Amino acid sequence: MATAGRDTTRAEVEEFLYEEAALLDEWRLEEWLALLTDDIQYSVPSTDTPDGEPDETLFLIADDALRVRSRVDQLLGKTAWAENPRSRTRRMIGNVRIREAEEGQIRAISNFVVHRVRHDRVDTYVGRYEHLLVRENGTFRIRKRRAILDMESLREVGKVSFIL
Amino acid sequence: MPGEEAYGPAVDRSALGLARPPRTASYRGFIFVSFDPAIESLEEYLADARDYVDLVADQSEAGMEITAGTQRYGIRANWKLLCENSIDAYHGAITHARYMRFLSSTGGLSLDSVLDPGGGGHARSLGNGHAVMEYPSPWGRPIAHWVASFGEEKRAELEQIERKLAELHGVERAKRIAHMSRNLLIFPNLVINDIMAITVRSFFPIAPNEMLVSAWNLAPVDEKPDARAMRFDNFLTFLGPGGFATPDDVEALESCQRGFANPEVGWSDISREMNRADPMPTGELQMRTFWRRWNELLTRERSQQRMGVERLTA
Numbered sequence: 001m002a003t004a005g006r007d008t009t010r011a012e013v014e015e016f017l018y019e020e021a022a023l024l025d026e027w028r029l030e031e032w033l034a035l036l037t038d039d040i041q042y043s044v045p046s047t048d049t050p051d052g053e054p055d056e057t058l059f060l061i062a063d064d065a066l067r068v069r070s071r072v073d074q075l076l077g078k079t080a081w082a083e084n085p086r087s088r089t090r091r092m093i094g095n096v097r098i099r100e101a102e103e104g105q106i107r108a109i110s111n112f113v114v115h116r117v118r119h120d121r122v123d124t125y126v127g128r129y130e131h132l133l134v135r136e137n138g139t140f141r142i143r144k145r146r147a148i149l150d151m152e153s154l155r156e157v158g159k160v161s162f163i164l
Numbered sequence: 165m166p167g168e169e170a171y172g173p174a175v176d177r178s179a180l181g182l183a184r185p186p187r188t189a190s191y192r193g194f195i196f197v198s199f200d201p202a203i204e205s206l207e208e209y210l211a212d213a214r215d216y217v218d219l220v221a222d223q224s225e226a227g228m229e230i231t232a233g234t235q236r237y238g239i240r241a242n243w244k245l246l247c248e249n250s251i252d253a254y255h256g257a258i259t260h261a262r263y264m265r266f267l268s269s270t271g272g273l274s275l276d277s278v279l280d281p282g283g284g285g286h287a288r289s290l291g292n293g294h295a296v297m298e299y300p301s302p303w304g305r306p307i308a309h310w311v312a313s314f315g316e317e318k319r320a321e322l323e324q325i326e327r328k329l330a331e332l333h334g335v336e337r338a339k340r341i342a343h344m345s346r347n348l349l350i351f352p353n354l355v356i357n358d359i360m361a362i363t364v365r366s367f368f369p370i371a372p373n374e375m376l377v378s379a380w381n382l383a384p385v386d387e388k389p390d391a392r393a394m395r396f397d398n399f400l401t402f403l404g405p406g407g408f409a410t411p412d413d414v415e416a417l418e419s420c421q422r423g424f425a426n427p428e429v430g431w432s433d434i435s436r437e438m439n440r441a442d443p444m445p446t447g448e449l450q451m452r453t454f455w456r457r458w459n460e461l462l463t464r465e466r467s468q469q470r471m472g473v474e475r476l477t478a
Contacts (some may be wrong), residue, residue: 058233082411153236
């Protein structure tokens with residue numbers, strides 16, 4: 001068994017997740033991209049199939065590296081109308097747990113509340129993140145990032161047009 | 165029923181079950197519900213829209229299925245705006261500029277047309293308020309229009325699918341199924357868009373300025389796992405609340421709705437290409453078809469009453 005897990009403290013993972021959240025809330029998306037591995041999978045399952053897999057279930061988002069990079073380029077450009085002008089977001093991340101850790105990889109689960117403010121409305125996304133982190137040069141990179149919503153539908157929030 | 169003796173003999177238990185819709189019927193596996201007990205048969209109701217449902221249902225000999233996973237989302241706009249948006253090609257280049265750029269940068273754009281060189285397809289009124297636009301597909305289709313972003317190894321597979329369709333339905337119909345994209349509105353609130361994937365979308369008003377949308381993915385029952393995965397990729401890149409296109413449609417609809425709140429906005433102009441004999445997807449025959457039927461249903465009774473009054477006073 002590798003020792004990466006035992007060497008990794010929850011505080012380290014929390015610190016990383018908080019910094020990631022800050023990059024997203026501040027729209028420093030190029031810096032956020034730099035946290036992702038080349039085989040990144042960023043996904044948001046449909047609300048009625050939270051445990052689905054994207055090759056056999058319809059998701060809301062199932063990006064590979066090509067798509068997530070394009071998504072960021074689009075969001076930083078002018079023609080992603082759903083985010084022009086940009087939403088303000090504020091993320092609360094807590095209840096961080098390290099579930100498995102082996103061979104230099106850490107699976108971290110955390111709870112999130114993301115507030116999105118736009119057009120005088122506050123929309124609230126509630127759920128949990130599952131991060132698969134790879135240790136690299138004293139910090140982490142993200143190999144898998146799944147945002148699993150607790151809401152039964154997007155009736156109130158409408159869309160996931162920013163990086164959730 | 166606990167304590168049944170507390171009810172008198174006049175209580176009919178069989179009348180206490182769940183309420184039933186007045187009419188249900190199915191066509192090619194699509195189940196329809198009507199709240200009008202006097203409505204015509206489903207075949208008559210669907211009128212010429214049947215041909216376009218057939219073009220979807222005929223894509224696999226084994227049948228088609230709705231896959232797991234529902235995209236269920238709200239739009240803060242009147243439901244009729246989504247009817248317009250779902251079957252309109254005019255907004256594509258502007259509203260979906262970022263999607264088109266993604267396609268062109270990844271080799272996913274196909275500007276050559278197999279069926280209609282130089283042509284832009286057509287729009288049709290299908291009777292009873294149903295409308296469609298059909299056009300040479302600018303994007304790849306899992307059944308079966310190859311583009312470079314699918315990868316060279318997929319080319320033979322897609323050609324094989326088209327050959328199989330030709331055996332079943334003839335060469336011309338196979339070409340049409342494979343290489344044309346179709347956006348179909350079945351009046352009033354069902355959309356079957358057979359585009360870079362097939363989305364089935366139904367939507368209901370929950371307030372004058374708010375609707376709830378449910379959207380699903382429709383695919384052949386016997387699709388191979390890697391083809392299914394490619395279909396999901398194609399679907400999600402454009403469609404749904406996290407796609408590269410739908411969120412911008414929603415933004416446009418909600419912006420329109422906010423605009424309509426101004427009393428100065430009296431009309432929405434949908435006269436585009438009214439003077440054309442051969443309606444195009446970038447015209448607005450599709451919208452006029454929907455709105456005319458909607459207007460007819462909502463005003464028929466009133467206008468009949470008015471006519472009655474006119475006769476009485478004459």
